[in-house]
Amino acid sequence: DTEVTQTPKHLVMGMTNKKSLKCEQHMGHRAMYWYKQKAKKPPELMFVYSYEKLSINESVPSRFSPECPNSSLLNLHLHALQPEDSALYLCASSQGSNEKLFFGSGTQLSVL
Amino acid sequence: SQKIEQNSEALNIQEGKTATLTCNYTNYSPAYLQWYRQDPGRGPVFLLLIRENEKEKRKERLKVTFDTTLKQSLFHITASQPADSATYLCALPSNSNSGYALNFGKGTSLLVTP
Numbered sequence: 001d002t003e004v005t006q007t008p009k010h011l012v013m014g015m016t017n018k019k020s021l022k023c024e025q026h027m028g029h030r031a032m033y034w035y036k037q038k039a040k041k042p043p044e045l046m047f048v049y050s051y052e053k054l055s056i057n058e059s060v061p062s063r064f065s066p067e068c069p070n071s072s073l074l075n076l077h078l079h080a081l082q083p084e085d086s087a088l089y090l091c092a093s094s095q096g097s098n099e100k101l102f103f104g105s106g107t108q109l110s111v112l
Numbered sequence: 113s114q115k116i117e118q119n120s121e122a123l124n125i126q127e128g129k130t131a132t133l134t135c136n137y138t139n140y141s142p143a144y145l146q147w148y149r150q151d152p153g154r155g156p157v158f159l160l161l162i163r164e165n166e167k168e169k170r171k172e173r174l175k176v177t178f179d180t181t182l183k184q185s186l187f188h189i190t191a192s193q194p195a196d197s198a199t200y201l202c203a204l205p206s207n208s209n210s211g212y213a214l215n216f217g218k219g220t221s222l223l224v225t226p
Contacts, residue, residue, distance in 0.1 A: 004155075031212055033212070040218075041218065042116075042201065042215075042216035042217055042218050042219060045213055045215070048210070048212045048213065055210060056210060056212055056213055092155070094212075096211075097210065097211025098144065098205060098211045100158040100161055101156070101214060102158070103156050103157070105153075105154050105155050106154065106155050108153065
């Protein structure tokens with residue numbers, strides 16, 4: 001199984017809602033990532049978990065809260081988002097550091 | 113600041129020709145460079161990784177070169193096909209020593225016409 005699975009594929013939420021994005025991999029990878037990508041822009045790194053510990057937080061606003069319940073799962077909890085947070089949210093995993101990334105298909109998020 | 117620059121304009125080529133995409137970088141000292149393919153509304157898919165001590169790497173119809181003096185990588189697709197139409201992203205490890213922070217260029221959109 002060489003897949004990274006993300007749910008939901010699409011999400012529309014209001015600015016007062018709380019929602020969560022989910023990501024799962026069964027490749028035994030020890031690093032998991034959240035990237036944000038706006039249209040016609042490159043993916044931007046948000047968070048990295050390594051061995052289930054938060055390794056990188058790229059100064060992301062606190063309305064985004066990551067969680068890594070175990071080595072196969074990664075969540076991104078969303079609260080009080082702004083319309084400018086609308087984007088494609090990509091989860092990725094890698095075997096370790098300095099390795100290729102395996103991306104999921106992403107969650108297309110719209111904040112109204 | 114660290115910058116990754118790729119051809120900003122779309123590249124249109126005819127089927128069967130060789131497509132050449134450019135990735136230039138500044139303020140990086142990368143031990144390696146990666147190339148990814150991204151289709152609309154999908155996540156990037158890894159294609160190739162080339163290390164600083166490798167001048168060239170090939171995989172089927174793909175060839176990547178890496179010139180650390182020029183701070184440039186070239187990505188070639190030979191005998192291009194319409195199915196190769198996509199956006200191609202180059203990626204470099206951040207200068208932070210974490211080994212996990214991978215920064216992406218904006219990508220070059222390739223369109224291969226029959």
